[in-house]
Amino acid sequence: MSQLLIQKYLNEIDRYKKYSGSSTEGITSEAFKDLLKTWAKQNHLIFINQYEFQSPQKNRIRPDGTILHDLRVPLGYWEAKDTADDLDGEIAKKLAKGYPQDNIIFEDTRTAVLIQNRREVLRCKMLDTDELARLLALFFGYERQEIADFRKAVAQFSTDLPAVLAALRARITDAYADNAPFRKAANVFLKQAKGTINPAVTEADIQEMLIQHILTEEIFAHVFSDGDFHRENNIAKQLYGLEEKFFTKGIKRDTLKALEPYYAAIRANAAQITSHIEKQTFLKVIYERFYKVYNPKAADRLGVVYTPHEIVKFMVEGADWLCHKHFRQGADRPACRNPRSGDRHRHIYLRAARTFSRAATEAHS
Secondary structure (H helix, E strand, O other): OHHHHHHHHHHHHHHHHHHHOOOOHHHHHHHHHHHHHHHHHHOOOEEEEOOOEEOOOOOEEOOOEEEEOOOOOEEEEEEEOOOOOOHHHHHHHHHHHOOOOOEEEEEOOOEEEEEEOOEEEEEEEOOOHHHHHHHHHHHHHOOOHHHHHHHHHHHHHHHHHHHHHHHHHHHHHHHHHHOHHHHHHHHHHHHHHHHHOOOOOOHHHHHHHHHHHHHHHHHHHHHOOOOOHHHOOHHHHHHHHHHHHHOOOOHHHHHHHHHHHHHHHHHHHHOOOOOHHHHHHHHHHHHHHHHHHOOHHHHHHOOOOOOOHHHHHHHHHHHHHHHHHHHOOOOOOOOOOOOOOOHHHHHHHHHHHHHHHHHHHHHHO
């Protein structure tokens, strides 16, 4: 398959040169970009064009291509140069500016250079299909240490979580019997949950909500490090208060010790992500994996599920429009109009409707 992709790339180069009469970067880089995108897709990776981020030198840099894991952590980068450039000179300039050196390809349509772990590991002529295939195999086969650690931690998490859950449930049962402040706080929270979430919420549901909160607060704290933002809503405040009554004398540290490698791997990966949108996607992936191990049925029953971005956006903008129309509150701007009117909002609405319909179909099946 790799040889077929490379041959297709070479054919595209010839076609671009034939019809454009030029071999400049702007013309020929499209062919290599298509090669990387196809190769990435086959490996369940995501190609992002001109993905901007900050270098260690505080420069805003933007490689021509960034390949991301589904965790939204970079696998590697690609930078195209013009055939008229001095390739080595251009590489030196980019590296001096702070371009990553863990896994990056520089190429000028004639020569490709692969740098991994701050050293050149392979240089080849791009017409040499065998060598180019080897270079791309090394590039896509690279695994960052934090990704390797995360995969290992997820596997260990699957093994350790049942024992942690059993310990938490046993300690919560004991707390209801022996810890009067906790029991009082739990009853207050149950009353609030019945009034604000669902009248059918039970004491058993409260116990599961507390467990989910205990296990996932570390994830929120390090993916979205916005101080106390995640503590500000009323339900979260009550859960934190309940947790404080429950966890005393180092119980939390001892109970969650087995899961620390998992949390450490999340912290290491989250530190690589600066975009708020990418953090949302990262959190989605983490939650999907967490609930796959934890208890998907309980998560669905308690409403602790990931809501697709299109639906959230539609709900927020729809509520904003209603507030503005009926109460003259909210964002007073031209874009704030009926979410079913206008191209931008119609697009959001249709995507939300399709996503919701698909989710409903899957749930029913």
